Amino acid sequence: MTRPVFYNRDLSWTGFNGRVLEEAGKPGVPLMERIRFLSIFSSNLDEFYRVRMPVVMALHANGRDKRAVEENVQARITTRISAQQARFGQILSQTIIPELNELGLSFHYGSELPEALLPSLRAVFFNEILGLLQVSKVESGKQLPPVANNRICQLVVTADRTGAECLYQVYVPAEEAGRFVKVTTQDSEHIVFIEDIIRSFLPALFPDHAINGAYNMKITRDAELNIAEEYGERLPDILEARLQQRELGTATRLLYEPGISMRHLYALIAASGLEKAMVVAGGRYHNLKDLAALPAGGRAASYPVQQPAEIPDLTAAERLHKEIERGDLLIHTPYQDYSPVLRFFNEAATDPDVLEISVTLYRVATQSKIAGSLITAARNGKRVTVLVELKARFDEANNIRWAKTMKAAGVAIVYSRYDQKVHAKVALIRRRNNAMPYLGLMATGNLNETTARFYTDHILLTADQDLLMGLGDLFAFLRSGKQAAVPHFSELLVAGFNLQERFMELIDGEISEATAGRPARIVLKMNNLEERKLISKLYEASAAGVHVQLIIRSICCLIPGIPGLSENITIRRIVGRYLEHGRIFIFGMGAREQLFLGSADWMNRNIYNRIEVCFPLKDARLKEEINEMIRLQLADNLQAVTLDSELENIPMAVSQQPVDSQAAIYQFLAQSTVIKETHSTTP
Known part of the structure; x- marks a missing residue:
């Protein structure tokens, strides 16, 4: 090889x-x-x-x-x-x-503002913007006040009454005043950047100066939060302090508008302490993520509303928990309604037979109904334990807020170790007076009703006691921390314990099949593929003749199509209306097929530095459902591209049967819902 x-x-x-x-x-x-x-x-x-x-x-x-x-x-x-x-x-x-x-x-x-707009914009400038402008003079040997991460400023070049050149840094208050201003005239509506309004009225800010130039810029700063030791109960307060520091962290990039002279640029670099940052010429406008808030007033068309398909068996059920006891349920968001997940927690919060609820929360919704149910459960006398991952990047502040709120209501809050994140998406309910004491939830995505509207994920609701006893061992370990006995997992794949080894064994199983001359296949869907041991094992499988199909949304360090190494590996990338987020792992085919879902990408961080949970799908009907969804994604020739040996995006050849997998999956699940509903009402 x-x-x-x-x-x-x-x-x-x-x-x-x-x-x-x-x-x-x-x-x-x-x-x-x-x-x-x-x-x-x-x-x-x-x-x-x-x-x-x-x-x-x-x-x-x-x-x-x-x-x-x-x-x-x-x-x-x-x-x-x-x-x-x-x-x-x-x-x-x-x-x-x-x-x-x-x-x-x-x-x-990028154009001059029309004269007809200036009277209206003048009122906006003086009434809404002027009082928010922060002006600092750029002077040799004097440090400028630091500008927060990715906030826009203008470097203004002026000449005073004596003709002496002056440089000023003017903060653009896009966060406070809004990025865009809409002005209506007789013939149309006009949308204007706030920085262009400031540029137009700089003479009012510098009345005794001639304005010789104004250039937009922004500084990007390192966003990593380094927590190098255990802080226990103090962790939320420590993190809150670090979050404030992050906005003023080490500068990594100065992005500037072209046209500025090099001497003015170097003066800014020296005054801002940016000598080690990358200096990059950009366009006139920065932070164009703000385009999502462009005030188009509904004129610019969006995707047509697509109502999530209800699951009639669950909608009509008197008790969701009873339905779970009858058999595994699998919910596919956003194609299907997320409400059964909320109902799972709501019933647990009010059921007198529920003794304990244990949950991991990685990214909590800003207005989380799940967190609200957990608070209610604690107030109803149930033992509620929540591991809130405070180190979920860019969600730290919201997670801290919810952790404090839940703790004040009597929820036992657990934090992960400083050197490890808990990325698993799982929940466990323990009940009394029941032959099935455990009910559980295991998912590929966060327990977050907001992101469930546009992240494609899979959520298993199960009463499989063998699976859930393993989940109970995991929660016991998380509660006890370093003092806990190392659990043994027989069915669950848990990063840090057996996940990498089990995936290697599953790949080896397909290598054995191919070596024996029998059909062998591996289908993997992930967000990211980086970890080299697992990639090397996939290369080994390809060289042995295993047919390997990968659907990788983002980072991929495996190179397909190399003779003798990866010629039996194909890679697809799907970008569409929804963010592809579910992780699916399929090994073998027919009676020997093994199918897993879970939270783990094959990244170094997921394999070595996080608690992740992947779980087997056992129900034959649910396995067929996942296989059909995968089949549609592998047939996609509209939203999918293939990755070549240079990892370039190669558009698919559109045949006489165009396939948009996300639209097709919605139709498949909606049709399945109709079939279920018909069967459930047939005498």
Whole structure:
């Protein structure tokens, strides 16, 4: 077998974000959705510079990743992102803005504001913006006040009454005043950036100066929170303090508007302490994630409303918990209604026979009905234990707020170790006076009713006592921490205990089948694939003749199509209306097929530094359901692309039968619902 090779994870990620960008350029996608894809691309890129670019820069600077240095990865990333930003501007200026104009919406992007708008904008400037402007002079040897992460400023060049040149940093209050202002005239509505309004009225801010230039800029800062020791009950307060510091963390990038002179730019760099940051020329506008809030007033079409399919057996059931006792239930969001998940907790909160509820929460909804049910359960005298992962990046503040609220109501709150996140999505109910004392929930996605509206995930509700006893052992371990006995899991796959080993064994099983000349297959669907031992094992399987089909949304370090190594491996990427999020692992076929769902991507962090749970799907009918969904995704020729040996996005050839897998899955599940309903009402 050829020696394994691995693609750089960060270069791979830029390929995924490029695929998101291309969705913004598709004519068949509704206009407002294309604008949102531009927003998602920009938001993703900001997070990349906050989280990953500091790592890339550090590894390049200290030479620890020799291969990345040899392959000039940092420069290649920068080149690719620059090309994507140029494509972003092309899509916006050549397709989005003209289509908005056709709807009577004049979006002023990179152009001088018309004289007819100035009286209205003058009132906005003086009444709503002026009092929020913070102005700092750029002076040699004097440090500027630090600007928070990714906040927009303008570097203003003026000449005073003596003709002396002056530089000022002006904070743009987009967070406080809103990014866009809409003005109505007789012929149309006009949408204007707040920074363009400020630029137009700078003479009012500097009355004794001539304005010689104004340039937008922003500073991106390292967003990593390093918790290097245990803090116990003090962890929420420590994290809250760190969150405030993060907004002013180490600068990784200065993004500036072209046209500024180099001496002015260097003066800004020196005064802001940005000598170690990447200095990148961008466009005139930054933080274009704000496009998601463009005030198009409903004129720009969105996706048609798609009501989640109800599950009649559950909707009509007097008690959901009784239905779970009769057999496993599997819910597919957002295609199906999320309400059974809420009902699972609501019934537990009020059932007098429920003694205990244990839950892991990774990203809590801002207005969480699940957290509300857990609070009610505690007040009703039940023992409620919740592991809230306070280190869920960018959700720390919300999770802290909920942890404190639940704790005040009597919920026992558990925090993960400083060096480990609990990423599992599981819940366990223990009851008295029941032959099935345990009921459980295991999912591929967060217990979050907000993200369930646009993340595709799978949620198992089960009374399988063998599975749930293992889940009970996991919760006992999480409650006890380092003092707990190491649990043994026979059916669950749990990262940190047996997950990697079991996946390796399952791949070995298919290698044995192929070596014996029998059909062998592996189908894996994940968000990210990075961990090298598992990738190497997939290479081994391919070389042995196993047919390996991968559906990887984002990072992929496995390279397909290499003769003697990965020629039996294909990779697809699906980007569409919903965010593909469910993890599915299928080994074998027919009677020997083994199918798992779970929370774990095959990333280093998931395998080595997190508690993850993957679980077998045993019910034959539910396995058929997942297999049909996978079949539709493997047949997708509209929203899917294949990844070639350079990990480039290659569009599918559209046949006479075009397939959009997300639309097809919705129709499949909706039809299944009708069939179930018909059968349930047939005498």
